[in-house]
Amino acid sequence: MKITKLTLYRVPPRWMFLKIETDEGITGWGEPVIEGRARTVEAAVNELAEYLVGQDPTRINDLWQVMYRGGFYRGGAILMSAIAGIDQALWDIKGKALGVPVYELLGGRVRDKMKMYSWVGGDRPADVIEGILTLRDIGIHTFKLNGTEELGIVDTATAVDAAIARIAQIREAFGNTIEFGIDFHGRVAAPMAKVLLRELEPFRPLFVEEPVLAEQAEYYPRLAEHTSIPLAAGERMYSRFEFKHVFARGGIAIVQPDLSHAGGITECVKIAAMAEAYDVAFAPHCPLGPVALAACLQVDFVSHNAVLQEQSMGIHYNKGAELFDYVINREDFQIKDGYFPPLPKPGLGVIVDEERVIAASQNPPDWRNPVWRHPDGSVAEW
Numbered sequence: 001m002k003i004t005k006l007t008l009y010r011v012p013p014r015w016m017f018l019k020i021e022t023d024e025g026i027t028g029w030g031e032p033v034i035e036g037r038a039r040t041v042e043a044a045v046n047e048l049a050e051y052l053v054g055q056d057p058t059r060i061n062d063l064w065q066v067m068y069r070g071g072f073y074r075g076g077a078i079l080m081s082a083i084a085g086i087d088q089a090l091w092d093i094k095g096k097a098l099g100v101p102v103y104e105l106l107g108g109r110v111r112d113k114m115k116m117y118s119w120v121g122g123d124r125p126a127d128v129i130e131g132i133l134t135l136r137d138i139g140i141h142t143f144k145l146n147g148t149e150e151l152g153i154v155d156t157a158t159a160v161d162a163a164i165a166r167i168a169q170i171r172e173a174f175g176n177t178i179e180f181g182i183d184f185h186g187r188v189a190a191p192m193a194k195v196l197l198r199e200l201e202p203f204r205p206l207f208v209e210e211p212v213l214a215e216q217a218e219y220y221p222r223l224a225e226h227t228s229i230p231l232a233a234g235e236r237m238y239s240r241f242e243f244k245h246v247f248a249r250g251g252i253a254i255v256q257p258d259l260s261h262a263g264g265i266t267e268c269v270k271i272a273a274m275a276e277a278y279d280v281a282f283a284p285h286c287p288l289g290p291v292a293l294a295a296c297l298q299v300d301f302v303s304h305n306a307v308l309q310e311q312s313m314g315i316h317y318n319k320g321a322e323l324f325d326y327v328i329n330r331e332d333f334q335i336k337d338g339y340f341p342p343l344p345k346p347g348l349g350v351i352v353d354e355e356r357v358i359a360a361s362q363n364p365p366d367w368r369n370p371v372w373r374h375p376d377g378s379v380a381e382w
C-alpha cells in the first residue's frame, strides 16, 4: 500500500482534520492542530507530506521515527502536533486495512468502558452550579472548571477568596455526589499555587491541573510536598523526552498528554506505559474534535492506568460546531452513566462526515485565544 495524498481541512470551531489517501482506496483521518496556531501546523504537515507521499502507511513506527528524527530540529508544540495528526491517520488506515479497531492492534482492551468528564463554567468560571445540574441530569458526575480568572504572581486575599468561594459553593450544593478537577490553566504562578492549594485542601478536588506552567515543572515535587491534592499536568508537554523529567522528579499524580499535540497514538501509548511504571495515572487532554477523542479512547482502552477522559461536548470553545457535528457514527460514542464504550469500528472508530467537513472548510475559522491583561496593563496568563 502507498500513501497518495494528504488533505487538510480547517473547520469550526477551531479544529483541523487531515485525510490521508492511499493507492488501495483506504483513507485515514487525523486531527493535527494547535488551538490558535492551526495554519502553522498546516504548514508543518504539508512539509512532512513531501516525504510521506509514496511511503507504505502501515510502517507507522518507521514513519514516526523519520518524522521525528529526520528533522534536525525536533519536538515542540507545532511539529509534535503535525506528527500527532499524521500518526492518528496512519493508525486509522492500518486498522481499516486489517478490519479491527486500533486497540486490537495494541493488544486488546484492559477495560469494558472509559470514565469521562465534562467542562463547566467557561473561561471565567461562572454558573458552575447550573452547568453541573444540567450535565448531572444526563448521567455525568465528573467535571472540570477553571480555578481562577487572571491572577498576579502574588495576589490578594480577595482574589484567593473568590477562587475558593466558587469551589465551596460546589461542595455545598452537591457534597460528594459529584467530583471535579480544578484547572489552574497556567494562570497561577508558583507563589500563589502554594496558597491556593492550601485553601483548596478541605474541598478535596479530584485533581488540580497545571498547578504552574509547564515551563515551571520543577515546582511540581515541591508543591506536592505541601498538598494531598493530586496534581495533574501534560497538555503542554509534547514527547516522552519531556515527560521523563516529570516522572523522574515526581510530584505529578496524573499525566495529561494531548493525543493531537504529543506525537499521536504511537507516542502517547509509550507515555502511558512510562507513567504506569511510576504509579502515575493517565488522563488524556482533549478539548478538541471527534478524531482526537477517538484516538484518545484507543489508547485509554489499552492503558491500565487510564483513569479519566476529557472531551469537548459543550465546552466554552465550541462556538460554530459541536463535538459530533462532523461524525456519522455518533451512536458509537454514546455516553452511559459517565462512561464511553469501546469504539467498535475498524481504525480509530470514527466515521467522518467528509461532505460536512469539506463544506465547513470553505470558510475556515482562525481561532485565537484571548490576550488577557492585568489591571496594570501587563500581560496575564489566559
Ligand SMILES: O=C(O)[C@H](O)[C@@H](O)[C@@H](O)[C@H](O)CO
Pocket: 035, 036, 183, 185, 235, 285, 286, 287, 310, 369
Ligand atoms: O484542560 C483543558 O482542556 C485545556 O486547559 C484547554 O482549556 C486549553 O488547552 C485550550 O484548549 C487552549 O486553547
Ligand SMILES: [Mg+2]
Pocket: 183, 185, 209, 210, 235
Ligand atoms: Mg487544562
